[in-house]
Amino acid sequence: MQSEVMFAGFGGQGVLLSGKILAEAAMEKQLEVAWVPSYGPEMRGGTAYCTVVISDRPIRSPIIRNPMHMVVMNRPSLEKFAKMVKPGGVILVNSSLIPITSGRNDVDELRVPVMDIATNVGDVRSANIVALGAFVARSKIIDFELIRQMVRKEFGKKEKSLKINLAALEEGRKAASV
């Protein structure tokens, strides 16, 4: 069984990090994993994206035209990539910044104001973690507890940042189950 998640947004929105945390969690579960970034000139300020491939068998192509799921943090990415998601997948939309919908009726589109939620927990920069929490809770791609462990590992060195990001993850989970 193989699953793919594309994380897309502006450079600086932390999409590469969300993908990395998911990849770490999958590896922790003894699954095969590949994290494939876009590293073009758009890295600085333009659109950035990465694809995380998770599988119970060796991963062949790390290049994925049609990912199973997508977490999308800005409007240009939604316009560009929404059509590529496989039917039945989850599209998590940052509704704080994206007024439009994907226009798809064959996917599970979840709209979460991740930046507003992040601001409420104390730092708008944790919006990527809110999105990750909401996405994992909705897609059940991996045990939520594993993601929590990986967030602890990632931010463990800075107490304040850890507290905010754990709260962000939890608020994301809650937003997905409403």
Next chain:
Amino acid sequence: MSKVLMKGNEAIGEAAIRAGCLNYFAYPITPQSEVAEYLSRRMPEVGGVFLQGESEVAVSYMIFGAAACGERVFTTSSSPGISLMSEGVSYIVGAQCPAVFVNIMRGGPGLGGILPSQADYLQATKGIGHGDCRLLVMVPASVQEAVEMVMMAFPLAEKYRNPVMILGDGLIGQMMEPVTFPDHLKTPPSNKNDWATNGMDTRKSKTRNLVKSLYLDPEALNAHNLRLKAKYDRMREEEIRYETYNTDTDYQILIVSYGTMSRVCQSAIDTLKAKKIEVALVRPQNVFPFPEQAVLEAASKSSCRHVLSVEMSMGQMIEDIQRSVQGKRPVHWYGKCGGDVPTPEEVMEAVEKLIPA
């Protein structure tokens, strides 16, 4: 041993350290600057040497100087930087010193782009430097394989007293995959006292060593080049490495592909199998020496109608494939050379075009 999730570039740096190479000289260039960034922190931790040189040209001679005094040493760069280093590479080959060069390829010619490419195949395998100059060239298809090849490269460079090149596409450097660093690939450095300029006191000798590539006498240069040729011939005997995929079927099409591209081809082969179309793959792990016999045998299978070279270049390895197949099957090319990596779907389309409806 537990796995760690690492970016290819960082894993390459760590692999060198685990292989016992504590000397690194480099110049920044996208998409492999993370190697230098990683080692600028890591080398001081392990008591190693990190130095950012003033240019790739200078770096190639820092490598030469260090290698000539018998120390394990390596550098990493990307295509335009490798062109600059190729001057030093030729001298290192001529002077018969071991060293490891990693090329995380980007698009060209000229500045080209910074996205993945395999367009330095001919440079690496046929034209890395002036003169009768060859390198052992290893082409990893995953971050784990890049780690293993880096670790294997040092003893191989010492075995042949010749530089070894790891030739990876940009994705090998930029992807993160779980890796382990196999202890059994850690080797002690070989004894270099019979040739290295490590100081007479170091080797308790009264005879000096000389590391040079100048042979003004034509007979001496001829003999020198024949010695180099004997090493390249030995590589052809002992260093052929490849893998096959789906070759036990009655395949109509044989794909030859390497690096990340070969994994995309494997996905295409899996999907085509479900559509009752059998396609096989030969994946070279070393491209110099090239697995000529394996390609010839796979192409010669009676069910096989066509051979397809799939490369992120405008068709460079295809020349080695054609040479190997010896005209027995038509050899075609499919690829992209701008930085977009072809998807499995695009490879499938290229394969299906070769199959009569």
Next chain:
Amino acid sequence: MAKTFSRPKCLSEQETHYCPGCTHGIIHRLVAEAIDDLQISGRTVGIAPVGCAVLCYNYFTFDFQEAAHGRAPAMATGIKRVRPDLIVFTYQGDGDLASIGMGEIVHAANRGEKFTTVFVNNTVYGMTGGQMAPTTMPNQKTTTSPFGRNVEEVGMPIRVAELLASLATPAYISRQAAISPKYIVRAKKAIRQAFQYQVEKRCFSFVEVISTCPTNWGMTPADALKWAEKTMIPYYPLGDLKTPESVKEE
């Protein structure tokens, strides 16, 4: 009777290939004397340039590497970084060091690499047949400046020692000459001092040596010495330009 003069131990008995009147042989000897004197030949690695001195390793008895044109300072950097216990020197001419290798020498000096460079300035590319070098004097005729160096077109000769001395990193930078016994005695002292700084792991050390090329200058050896004294010394003044002691903390 006691022996008062003999061949330095680390200078081989091989006859040199240099032209009559060339000063390379003298400078080789000064290097060999310094190495003997400091008893470091067992841990010395020399680096030969491209140019007339490419074969200089035939005249020394310790380890040697052969560089590409201008790249000797990068090779020396590689050695000193991985084997700081070795004594390393580059021996370079003006085409090698001041033209194609300018980048390498400036950056090695600026990093404060702890090796020694002996820079032989005879104003021409000798090995390739007397072409114009960055140090060729104004109006000096060479095979590629047949009407004399035109400074309007190619600029003034580069004073390498001054250029390197302008770097903020502490170093020993000296200019000497091998064109008369008086100068040679001073050059010997400077070259020994340069190696001494290296043995003490103090700093980068550099000695430019004003030299002659009678063959490519089209002069007798005696006239070449006079020409160097009259034309070169005023433009390339002799002496220590910088010592590590002279650099004060800012």
